[in-house]
Every structure is written in structure tokens, then in C-alpha cells.
Amino acid sequence: MTRPQGSPRAQADGNVLEIRDLRTYFYTDLGISRALNGVTLSVPTGSVMGVVGESGCGKSMTALSTMRLVPKPGRIVGGEIYFRRGQATKGSASTSIDLTTLDPMGDDIRSIRGGEIAMIFQEPMTSLNPSYTVGNQIMEAVLLHQGLSRDQAQERAVRILGRVGMPNPERTVTQYPHELSGGMRQRAMIAMGLSCTPDILIADEPTTALDVTTEAEILDLMRELQAEIGMTIIFITHNLGVVAQMCDRVAVMYLGRVVEETSIDDLFYNPQHPYTKALLQSIPRVGSRSRDRLKPIRGVVPDPYAEVVGCPFHPRCDAMMAGLCDVRVPALTQVAEGHGVRCFLYSEEGEDDVHEG
Numbered sequence: 243m244t245r246p247q248g249s250p251r252a253q254a255d256g257n258v259l260e261i262r263d264l265r266t267y268f269y270t271d272l273g274i275s276r277a278l279n280g281v282t283l284s285v286p287t288g289s290v291m292g293v294v295g296e297s298g299c300g301k302s303m304t305a306l307s308t309m310r311l312v313p314k315p316g317r318i319v320g321g322e323i324y325f326r327r328g329q330a331t332k333g334s335a336s337t338s339i340d341l342t343t344l345d346p347m348g349d350d351i352r353s354i355r356g357g358e359i360a361m362i363f364q365e366p367m368t369s370l371n372p373s374y375t376v377g378n379q380i381m382e383a384v385l386l387h388q389g390l391s392r393d394q395a396q397e398r399a400v401r402i403l404g405r406v407g408m409p410n411p412e413r414t415v416t417q418y419p420h421e422l423s424g425g426m427r428q429r430a431m432i433a434m435g436l437s438c439t440p441d442i443l444i445a446d447e448p449t450t451a452l453d454v455t456t457e458a459e460i461l462d463l464m465r466e467l468q469a470e471i472g473m474t475i476i477f478i479t480h481n482l483g484v485v486a487q488m489c490d491r492v493a494v495m496y497l498g499r500v501v502e503e504t505s506i507d508d509l510f511y512n513p514q515h516p517y518t519k520a521l522l523q524s525i526p527r528v529g530s531r532s533r534d535r536l537k538p539i540r541g542v543v544p545d546p547y548a549e550v551v552g553c554p555f556h557p558r559c560d561a562m563m564a565g566l567c568d569v570r571v572p573a574l575t576q577v578a579e580g581h582g583v584r585c586f587l588y589s590e591e592g593e594d595d596v597h598e599g
Contacts, residue, residue: 257326258442258474259285259308264321264342266307273547277303277316279498279554282574285442287326290468290475292489292506294482294521298543299495301478302364305444309361310346318342325442327358357387360440362448364478366427370419376403376430377415380437387438402433407459425452432460439471446478461488482525486510491580494518497544497554504581514583517555553586561587 266278278300285291293301306312308323323341344351360383363369371379380399384390390398396415403411406429419427428448435443445464449457465488468475477488485492485506492509494502494517502515513519520539541558544550550557556567563586570592572584586592 256287257284258287259283259326259476260322260324261285261304261308262322262324264304264307264323265319266303266312266316267319268316270315275316275546276498276549277546278307278321280571281321281495281498281500283493283500283503285474285476286491288468288472288474289490290465290477290488292485292492293476293478293495294480294485294492295495296543297480298546300498301495302446303498304495305361305446305476305478308341308444309355309359310341310344310351311355311361312346325354325359327354327441353387356383356440357438358440359442359444360435360438361444362431362435362446364446364450366419366431367424369431370427372419375416375418376422380415380430380434383434384437398437399433402437403430405463406433406436407456407463408433425456428452429456429460432464436464436467439467440473442474442476443468444476444478447480448477449484457484464488482522494521497550499554499584501555501584502582504583508578508581512578512581514577514581514588515555515585516559516561516587520558553584566590566592 261281261283264278264281265276268275268277281300281304283304293304295301303312307318312318321342324338325341326336326338328336341351341354370376377396377399380402381392381395384395384398385392388395399415400411403414408414408426408429414422414426414430419430422430428450432448435445443464449460452460461484464475467473477485479485489506491503491505493500494515496517502513502518509518510522513522523537524539526536539558544557552568552570553559553572556562559567562568566586572586573589573591573593574582574584575589575591577583577588
């Protein structure tokens with residue numbers, strides 16, 4: 243697979259999704275968990291946006307908040323999520339809507355969720371309903387959003403299962419999730435996400451249960467469909483190798499915030515944030531000497547209920563400046579065109595840390 247060199251459509255059509263200062267909190271007996279604590283992210287139309295970071299940094303919660311699927315006792319307490327509906331490829335005028343203003347169970351968000359914004363969930367073992375066949379679960383979205391007959395919907399389900407490499411798709415549509423292996427269930431989840439050819443496909447670790455050969459085939463399929471219909475993909479992963487192959491731009495998250503957003507080339511060849519640099523230094527490199535030791539990131543991700551004052555990464559940062567990094571949150575600084583970083587190494591401009599009660 244060759245790495246993309248950027249999307250002309252993304253440059254021409256602007257952003258299909260704008261997330262601004264998004265805050266999603268969970269109110270529990272143990273305290274307030276600030277899963278998202280001011281996420282700001284721009285997703286260009288027709289691009290593949292990678293979202294990377296350690297477990298617990300807020301990648302999946304950003305996706306669930308966008309889909310308005312935040313589980314209780316969590317809720318969005320601040321910020322906006324602007325989605326531009328109606329793409330040029332569908333021949334309709336575009337309109338922008340703030341998804342945070344919609345009722346999570348209302349008709350408006352239901353018309354968007356699954357049809358215009360679809361998601362491949364991280365865990366297929368629990369995301370598929372054991373009471374319905376795989377075919378029925380794929381057909382449900384097609385019948386709801388595409389206006390096809392039941393026979394046409396089943397035909398589409400068989401076709402999309404075949405495209406994701408499912409063996410004997412005609413039989414698979416009649417099977418229940420427990421009759422499939424983990425990898426086959428993952429492919430069924432991918433087929434469900436792709437069935438309505440959405441404007442935005444959020445892929446949360448979509449290939450974790452697949453072998454490397456099937457993973458390459460699925461990634462090729464996603465890029466092929468993205469090129470065919472101008473679909474935008476938000477690709478959540480821990481695998482920076484997949485990011486290098488798939489993505490046009492990358493957002494690096496840490497403790498509920500985006501700390502760096504840049505092009506794929508700058509991520510690997512010109513990282514600016516200390517956390518991004520530390521992530522890249524902790525990866526094994528082909529051709530390195532056998533005695534070379536990996537450089538791990540010191541410390542651990544703070545407890546989700548802890549309140550870290552100042553820059554969220556400062557307790558683990560080798561470049562931490564006392565009296566600055568541990569007092570204020572760094573503002574977003576544009577170090578180059580299309581390259582934003584939240585770090586006091588590049589600007590002393592900061593912003594107050596907001597903690598909603």
C-alpha cells in the first residue's frame with residue numbers, strides 16, 4: 243500500500259467536521275472524570291484524519307461524543323461539534339449543524355447517525371446484537387437510511403460482506419454473531435459501517451482482530467471507497483505504522499486534549515510537542531542495533547479523576563518549565579502552516595484551565 247500524498251478534495255472543500263473546545267465529563271460516586279477536557283479538531287472533507295495517543299487519552303470518547311452516544315453517567319458539558327451536511331458528490335447544498343444541540347435520542351441525530359456519520363466500534367464481541375443475524379443488523383441501517391426494499395437491502399449486505407473479505411457472504415447474512423470468529427465479527431462491523439457509504443466514517447481500531455494480510459486488504463478497501471465517494475475517515479489507532487499508510491493528517495491526544503495536529507510528513511519528520519517526540523522515540527525501529535534500548539515515556543497517565551493543573555503532560559515532560567507549565571494550559575500555537583501545537587516551548591501564550599463542576 244502506498245501512503246497518500248494529501249487529498250485535493252480536502253483542500254478544495256474545507257472542513258466537514260469542526261470540534262471546538264469539547265468537554266465530556268463523567269459524574270460518578272468517585273468524582274468527576276474529565277474524559278474530554280477541551281478537544282479542538284478540524285477534519286478536512288475527503289481526508290483521512292488519524293487520531294493517536296495512549297489508552298485513556300480520549301480518542302474513543304471523542305468519537306462517541308461526535309455520534310452523541312456518550313454512555314451514562316457521562317454527558318457533554320461544553321463545546322461545539324459542527325458537522326457540514328450535504329456534500330458536493332451528492333448534489334445537495336451544504337449546511338452546518340451543531341451536533342451538541344441535538345437530542346441524543348431524537349429524530350435529527352438518528353437521521354445522521356449511521357447514514358451520514360457511521361462508526362466502526364472497537365469491540366465487535368459486544369457491539370453486535372446476539373439476538374439478530376449479521377445480515378439483519380447490516381440491513382437495518384440500509385433500510386432506515388437508503389430507502390431500499392428488503393430484498394435490495396439484503397443484496398447490498400451480501401455485496402458489502404464480500405467486499406470486506408467475508409468468506410461465503412450469502413451464508414454469513416443468515417448467521418448470528420456467536421457463529422462467527424472474532425476476525426469475522428470485526429469484518430461484519432466494518433461492513434455495517436460502510437453499508438450506507440457515509441460522509442464520515444469513524445474507524446475505532448478497526449483492524450485489531452485481523453491478521454496482517456486481512457488488515458492490509460481492509461485498509462486498501464477503506465482507501466478505495468474513500469476515493470470513490472469522497473468519504474472522510476477518522477482513523478483511531480495505536481499503530482503508527484497504519485497511520486503512516488492511511489492518513490493525510492494526524493491529531494495527537496493526551497489526557498482529553500489534542501496536543502498536536504499536523505500533516506503525516508511533519509508528524510514523523512518534524513514533530514514539535516514533547517509528547518509526540520516521546521511516542522516516536524518509544525517505537526522499535528527496523529535496522530537499529532540489537533543493544534539499543536527503547537526510550538519509554540517516564541511516569542504513567544494520571545488517574546482519570548485527578549485534576550492536573552497546567553499542561554496535562556507536564557508531570558512526565560523532560561522540558562517542563564516550573565512556574566509556567568504547571569500553572570497554565572498552553573494555547574494552540576501555529577508553528578507552521580497547518581501545524582498546531584499546544585506547548586510553552588513555542589509560545590508563552592496560555593489559557594485558563596476550565597473545570598466544570
